[in-house]
Amino acid sequence: MEELKMSTKNFSTDLIIGDGSFGLVYKAKLFNGSTVAIKKLDPDAFQGFREFRAEMETLGKLRHQNIVKILGYCVSGLERVLILEFVERGSLDQWIHDTSSTNNEPSVAGTMGYMPPEYKEGAAATVRVDVYSFGILMFEVATAERPNLPKVMEGKEVWLIEWARKMLGQNRHMEMLDSNTPKEGLSEDEVKEYFRIASLCTEEFRGRPAMSEVVGLLKKLSS
Incomplete structure (x- = not known):
């Protein structure tokens, strides 16, 4: 968790690249030099724990060129963090709605809008x-x-x-x-x-x- 905090400048708002409904997504560069997306779930959101488990169960098993890969996770106390592949060319949301994204501009993901x-x-x-x-x-x-x-x-x-x-x-x-x-x-x-x-x-x-x-x-x- 300490490495993740340092890589995200203690989860600085300047590094937010998305909003995953139950938590924010940050762009980060790990100590080994790799660029990743860090999804930090809101510890106060009960459903966030369920989403964390769901993403671990689904993304952890999937390997597809068009689906973001989960690289790891970190659990520390009430904190739940997913380490995901960083998609250089943006998200599906950006392609559909023709929106641009920079390191300083959040990209609305709206995960729950797709949930039944x-x-x-x-x-x-x-x-x-x-x-x-x-x-x-x-x-x-x-x-x-x-x-x-x-x-x-x-x-x-x-x-x-x-x-x-x-x-x-x-x-x-x-x-x-x-x-x-x-x-x-x-x-x-x-x-x-x-x-x-x-x-x-x-x-x-x-x-x-x-x-x-x-x-x-x-x-x-x-x-």
Whole structure:
């Protein structure tokens, strides 16, 4: 922990590069010269302990070129710190929303915006959770709206998934699309099918399709 404190200048705000819902993410250079991302969970956030365990269980087992690698962790008293691979070219959030990032500017990550209702109730990380998250990502890509920031609809604030369900219920599929998306050549039926697939992914736990089924539906849509 002492090395991590020194590498982050005692977790200086100048080194914050992201907000992971239950803790901040810092850019740091370890004593061996390697540049890493340090995620320090908020010790006062009860759910942060569960997220720490979930990330250890999932990221610790994964090795994929498009998924950040977990390099290690540190536990000291109530403090929980994850040492992650530093992604030089930024996060998925930055690519979707075309935002820039510097060492002095936080990048909003909004992890909880992708989490299903059962996760908040203490459910473990499962493939069904991943399907839900993928559905949220589908909405995010098509609408350019952030899952972790509320929107105003009918005079009150709602989250992306609530807004999307209401818009779809009112048959306002085309209005949901990112205003920067070229509309020429777009098939309204294909747009509806895209959002139908995203909606399936974000159903209640037992109603979600397997990821293989989702892939099949998307392949059929793109053929």
